[in-house]
Amino acid sequence: MITLRPTDLAREHGISTQAVRNYERDGFLPPAERTPSGYRIYTEVHAAALRAFLSLVPAHGHAAAGRIMRALHRDALDDALVIVDRGHHQLLRDRDTLDAVRKAVGHLTAFRTTGPETAAEPPAGTAPRTVGDVARRLQVTPATLRKWEAAGILAPEREPVTGYRVFRPSDVRDAELAHLLRRGGYPLAHVATVVRQVRSAGGTDTLSDALEDWQRRLTARGVAMLDAAGRLSAYLAVREDRTARPR
Structure with missing residues (x-):
């Protein structure tokens, strides 16, 4: 398993490490395991989740993006897809x-x-x-x-x-x-x-x-939705692979 630090995730997107921690706190990323000393242990799953969330924001808006990710993290895939579908309908x-x-x-x-x-x-x-x-x-x-x-x-x-x-x-x-x-x-x-x-x-x-x-703006949003769909699909695949992998 590849482990990543908050700075590794933050650097890819030009955001702060505090923002990464906030996204985890708000449920946009899955919960991270901790070292005995309390440091967060992020993995490729968290990296894929962050990519998915940040791509969903310009496509569906910050609030909807958060709801999509939180639905996924409570294993409610259909709830997440309904939010995506509503965005396309709008x-x-x-x-x-x-x-x-x-x-x-x-x-x-x-x-x-x-x-x-x-x-x-x-x-x-x-x-x-x-x-x-x-x-x-x-x-x-x-x-x-x-x-x-x-x-x-x-x-x-x-x-x-x-x-x-x-x-x-x-x-x-x-x-x-x-x-x-x-x-x-x-x-x-x-x-x-x-x-x-x-x-x-x-x-x-x-x-x-x-x-x-x-x-x-509508064209840009449509393109953003295409990108978000790909990122979201990639996150689901990484998440499923990680879950199926023996520990």
Whole structure:
């Protein structure tokens, strides 16, 4: 059996020996045996576990990575795999949302370019619109706009004296985008997610860079998941081999 010191494990990843000890304490590494004087004895199993855990962090996040490793160390492989599966499912949902944002923005841009003049987004500084104005613009009922507001899709301000809803140009943009997505069959919760992405980017004109960055992050996470799967498989193989080996 090859024995390793905490510094051996730490050096490979450029982390501190205290971090290695903390990972063991938190259950991310299997418990280490001790020498009579109390020093930890690490093996190739611990080295493989550390590689697996550190590769899981960029793929699934620190918390999920910890849950995966702790599940393995209590011999609950299926519990660990469920967490992995959820991570892949979330990545797919994020990809679907990104695709929906791109399509919606593309449709909205085309609608403004080729649609009637009344469909053009009002320029900055345009007088705010009432809920009735926006409803007529989109050919929906005011009740529909209020439903979208309740779902978190729209966030119009209120006129201080009357309490009436006030739709700014950005609110009109959000309503147009929501209208397109609803016509495409998207549920309200999904529409709310898409509109929030557009709103946080500052509008469709500035969304392109944000979408490209989002795509890069999703790609990086997908690649990290591939790497993590290999590291995790290698850890399981080393762990099984070590368990089967006569002492």
